[in-house]
Amino acid sequence: MAPLTLAVLGAGERGNIFGNLALQHPERVKVVAVAEVHPSRRSIFASKHSIADASVFSDWRALAEQPKLADAVVITTLDRMHYEATILFAQKGYHILCEKPLATDPNECAKMVKAVQDAGVILAVGHVLRYSPYFVALKKQLDNQAVGDILNMIHVEPVGNYHFAHSFVRGNWGRKDLTSFSLMTKSCHDLDIICHMLSPRRPLFVSSFGSLTHFRKDKKPKEAGDAKRCQECAYEPQCPYSTNKIYMDTIKGGHKGWPVSVLHPEPDIENIAEALRTGPYGRCVYECDNDVNDHQVVNIEFEGGVSVSFTMVATTQLLCQRLTRIHGSLGEITGDMNIFDLFSFQDRQNQTHHPSTTLGGHGGGDDGLFHAFVEALEKNDQSVLGCTPNDILTSHLLVFAAESARLSRTVVDFNEFASTYTGLV
Known part of the structure; x- marks a missing residue:
């Protein structure tokens, strides 16, 4: 079988992560086109992948205007460009791997899902936590009823003090008008993994509090x-x-x-x-034009009465090393993205699990997503990714609902909120 072909939009950090994974598996996949506005990054990326000059573009729209150049497109542009790119490339028949978040507006997210469904193409989004060995192992324990009925989950995203200053104060994700609010740009990962851990239960109600308190x-x-x-x-x-x-x-x-x-x-x-x-x-972190929250809590009630508390906070020593506690009727799980302990109430024994991991970002999640996407293309089967486009939409809408709850200081009925947008699909 000839290797699958990819076009990459955006040769920055995320574009290079997926591009480098392709270089490690030339028998399965090859990058054949790139669009990148920065001349030096564009040249380095094209040289690394031996891309023909005719398939190197400074504007991704110029790539979209060409006859179809690849089997799939990897969209790692700035967040606000995801919507238009996904619509155009889906209509041209490209399968799509889009970096998270899917989009910065709930209507756009819904229209993107409809576009890929209408086109019959595969959609993956950069919710890489789903594919890390740690969360794969944790989900297996929950599905096997290792802690019985789940009553409560506590999940923390410790962003990291210098990471937040780099990305969300000085960097590309510091202003809502240029990208989105920080719960979306940083923690859509986390609300997605919460939805995944508790699936098939759906969220029912959500409230949230948070602000920009320090970096001002x-x-x-x-x-x-x-x-x-x-x-x-x-x-x-x-x-x-x-x-x-x-x-x-x-x-x-x-x-x-x-x-x-x-x-x-x-x-x-x-x-x-x-x-x-x-x-x-x-720039001084106290003199920037940033306006996104540096801390936020989200409380969610899922079907079956499961209560969830999520915290995103900037000022931590830990760097994106999520902390999770899951309390069930028969036991509890405590984990830190490296190992998790499962304590059984029945025999009063504790088991420590060390999920195997790979080198790479997000505890092996980057590798996991990439390989799942390639396999889904090889088999032409969305189910290989373990989620549908509607699942992707649901977890994004939960983030938007949480922000709506924070701004309005109300408890938001998720089904009512989501129906406004799912009606577009």
Whole structure:
């Protein structure tokens, strides 16, 4: 069988993750086209994959105007571009792997799902936690009734203090008008994995509270004075969000991956220093134009009376290492994305589970999603992904419902909220 072919829209961090996975499995899949606005990133990506010049584009819309160039498209552009790209490429018959979130508007999410269903193409979204060995093993225990009937779940997303400063204050996801609210851009992963863990139960009611509390001008240390950038700030050596600590110490230590690779496609001391002098990542975290929440809680009632509490918080030592407790009628599970303990009330014994993992992001979830998508294409079978487009829509709508509840300070009836959009599908 000839390898499947992929077109990649966006040769940034996520585009390269999936592109590198393709390079590891040339017998199964090959990247044959790329669209990337940044000249250097575009050139490096095209060279790495030996893509013909005629299939290298600076604008993904130009790629979409061509006759079909690949079996599938991987959409890793900025969030606000996902909607239009998915619609256009679905209509041209491309199978689609779209980075999360699917879109930044609930109507757009619903229209995207309808488009792929009408076109009869496969849709995967970057909810990679579903595919990590850890959550696969955890879901198996729940489906096997290892803790009996589930009563309650507590799930925490500790974003990481410097990760939040990098991505959601200085970076691409700091402003709602340019992308979306942080519960969507960061934690749609988490509400999706909660829905997956509790499936086939559906959410019924949701409430939420949260705000932007720390990363704002009135919290700026007095010692920082009027400084707008780290490089000109007297307080910089004491600041937890010093660019010297986050970026310069990283590149000086020989590490050229995330987060310094975001600042420059070929990071070294000189070009990272220049990026910090002139670019957005050199700004003081208390002087940025960010407006997304740095903490939020979401409470959900699922069918069967299952109660769920989810917390997203920026100021943590842990970096995206989710913490989960699941309480059932026969036992409880406590986990941290590496191992989980299952305690049985019946025999008072504790079992520690060490799910096998692979190298790569999100506890092996990036690899897991990529391989599931390729297998789904090989078999032309959406079910290989373990979720339908409607499942993807449901978990996105739950995020939108939670934000609606936060803004209105009400308890939102999820079925009533979702019916407005599912009627479009």
